[in-house]
Amino acid sequence: MARLDILAYPDPRLRMKALPVREFDDALARLIDDLFETLYAARGIGLAATQVNVQLQLIVIDVSEDRSKPEVFINPQILARDQIGLVEESCLSVPGIVENVARATALTVRAVDRRGTPYMRDLDGLLAVCLQHEIDHLDGTLFVDRLPFFKRLRTRRRLERGGRAYQAAA
Ligand code: GNR
Ligand code: NI
DSSP, rough: OOOOOOOOOOOOOOOOOOOOOHHHSHHHHHHHHHHHHHHHHHTTSSSEEEEEETBBBBEEEEOOOOOOOEEEEEEEEEEEEEEEEEEEOOTSSSTTTEEEEEEEEEEEEEEEEEOHHHEEEEEEEHHHHHHHHHHHHTTTTOGGGOHHHHHHHHHHHHHHHHHHHHHHHH
């Protein structure tokens, strides 16, 4: 297993669009293991392959308190969304910024598991929010892109000055 480097804003590689996974082989299994190791080391709840410079539609998530529920979403597609709520988000690739984002509070997703078997699931709570955040990464979108106009401007200014300076001042 290996811990991978997480790309940080404004790295242009975070803007690339991920391609569907086609080969469910040992290399994919190793990549999934590495993504979980990286996720747990960074104390995040979700990680998209895009964040470690792999342009594949591959997401790992664990929203459990004790880090005991690893979940893999490959080639995910959201089939239905229910209700919108404001949820406080942060991102390992946008350090120092915490803002409310409008997200569906429940959804139905179709994806395949690590062996390539398709499945469908209904999600809600933090898992639903996190999956939307990660699918955005696969499309090259960051949560700060989804802020209302003036908040987005303010956040962009803060990021240009450096997330760390903002964190210290907050
Ligand atoms: O660790 C993370 N926490 C989080 C909190 C609220 C909504 C989304 C997230 S995802 C984030 C990890 C990350 O950047 N994944 O892409
Ligand atoms: Ni993120």
